[in-house]
Amino acid sequence: MRNVVIIGSGPAGLTAALYTARANLSPLVIEGLDAGGQLMLTTEVDNFPGFRDGIMGPDLMANMRAQAERFGAEIKQGRVSAVTVTGSTITVTTDQGPIETTSLIIATGATAKLLGLPNERALMGHGVSTCATCDGFFFRGKPIAVVGGGDSALEEANFLTRFASKVTLIHRRDTLRASKIMQDKAFKNPKIEFEWDSEVLDVKDAAQGVVSAIVTRNLKTGVTKEIPVDGVFVAIGHTPNTSLFTGLLETDANGYLLTKDGSKTSVPGVFACGDVQDHIYRQAITAAGSGCMAALDAERYLEHLGQ
Amino acid sequence: MASDKVATFTDSNFDADVLKATTPVLVDFWAEWCGPCRALGPTIDAIATDYAGKVRVGKLNVDENQNVTVQYQVRGIPAVMLFKGGKMVDQVVGLADKAAFKQMIDKHLA
Numbered sequence: 001m002r003n004v005v006i007i008g009s010g011p012a013g014l015t016a017a018l019y020t021a022r023a024n025l026s027p028l029v030i031e032g033l034d035a036g037g038q039l040m041l042t043t044e045v046d047n048f049p050g051f052r053d054g055i056m057g058p059d060l061m062a063n064m065r066a067q068a069e070r071f072g073a074e075i076k077q078g079r080v081s082a083v084t085v086t087g088s089t090i091t092v093t094t095d096q097g098p099i100e101t102t103s104l105i106i107a108t109g110a111t112a113k114l115l116g117l118p119n120e121r122a123l124m125g126h127g128v129s130t131c132a133t134c135d136g137f138f139f140r141g142k143p144i145a146v147v148g149g150g151d152s153a154l155e156e157a158n159f160l161t162r163f164a165s166k167v168t169l170i171h172r173r174d175t176l177r178a179s180k181i182m183q184d185k186a187f188k189n190p191k192i193e194f195e196w197d198s199e200v201l202d203v204k205d206a207a208q209g210v211v212s213a214i215v216t217r218n219l220k221t222g223v224t225k226e227i228p229v230d231g232v233f234v235a236i237g238h239t240p241n242t243s244l245f246t247g248l249l250e251t252d253a254n255g256y257l258l259t260k261d262g263s264k265t266s267v268p269g270v271f272a273c274g275d276v277q278d279h280i281y282r283q284a285i286t287a288a289g290s291g292c293m294a295a296l297d298a299e300r301y302l303e304h305l306g307q
Numbered sequence: 308m309a310s311d312k313v314a315t316f317t318d319s320n321f322d323a324d325v326l327k328a329t330t331p332v333l334v335d336f337w338a339e340w341c342g343p344c345r346a347l348g349p350t351i352d353a354i355a356t357d358y359a360g361k362v363r364v365g366k367l368n369v370d371e372n373q374n375v376t377v378q379y380q381v382r383g384i385p386a387v388m389l390f391k392g393g394k395m396v397d398q399v400v401g402l403a404d405k406a407a408f409k410q411m412i413d414k415h416l417a
Contacts, residue, residue, distance in 0.1 A: 040343065057342070125384075125386050138376075138383065
């Protein structure tokens with residue numbers, strides 16, 4: 001029987017691992033395909049305190065990982081298929097067999113949403129992308145579109161102007177959700193153009209197997225427009241990775257895990273941290289902070305059980 | 308870092324080592340700056356070991372080998388393509404687990 005199992009290895013999961021490792025609880029971190037979380041898909045992170053010149057997202061995650069391992073956290077690749085609770089025993093079923101634990105910290109994060117258009121999936125890897133840092137390189141000197149109006153959309157748009165001849169930002173409203181500093185940067189960038197009040201109807205051309213244009217409709221005028229682009233980057237928000245916990249843990253209407261008194265979920269011994277329970281802040285530093293809270297909450301829970 | 312079972316494909320050896328190969332060839336299109344590509348590395352190494360003798364496995368750096376990259380319309384990485392008899396017969400785009408690659412390879416080995 002383990003003391004603590006942590007599912008997820010982004011900033012929340014690895015901070016929880018660091019704290020529980022330092023509390024001598026020998027945590028096991030199960031990391032999935034997207035090991036390291038969303039920061040693995042970013043470039044410079046300039047808002048993580050302590051790195052005054054910024055740090056690359058993947059480097060930050062490598063540091064967090066090494067720091068947790070330094071205190072004895074065990075990190076294992078695996079796919080979790082089920083979580084069940086019987087009395088005070090939590091069973092985590094993985095592709096390598098079941099693991100029993102007294103406490104569980106959920107840090108499974110959130111995954112980028114797609115538009116849900118029929119051609120979108122077919123053109124993934126051939127012009128449709130959710131990762132500017134992975135795929136921007138392929139659009140050197142070419143026009144592309146970014147869909148979305150939040151911080152991630154603007155960050156991608158700004159980053160992509162390093163490669164693209166022009167970036168058209170398509171947004172459903174006439175104002176941006178993004179932070180002021182990101183907006184200023186985007187408005188000042190001569191390569192970024194805005195298509196306001198517009199929704200995406202289609203991405204062409206599935207028959208050719210590559211992206212050739214994006215079709216939009218202006219929600220105020222009803223006018224449809226075909227914009228020739230070689231790439232479409234989708235940055236319209238995230239869905240929490242909570243399908244594993246349906247029926248076990250309480251969620252809000254959008255599927256985010258509900259927490260109370262810090263990081264406690266609706267099941268004793270099960271704690272949640274990071275983007276899987278936070279649709280408001282969604283920052284590396286808030287994820288890390290909530291990972292610390294979950295670790296301390298799990299530690300207290302284990303102490304109580306022991307008494 | 309990479310297993311010695313994993314070959315390095317380039318614009319210049321692609322024809323001889325991939326298209327004219329007698330066994331099926333799995334090509335991992337990747338780049339140094341791509342986090343998910345690095346995450347995929349160990350999976351590709353494991354596939355190379357598991358299929359040694361049956362499928363040739365190798366990596367192609369998209370930064371250094373733009374001819375092949377453009378020819379196969381790669382606009383997103385990681386992209387893993389399976390070649391058989393000089394043709395691209397199947398592909399997996401984005402991060403996937405070992406089972407997904409095995410499934411693709413087994414389908415074409417039969």
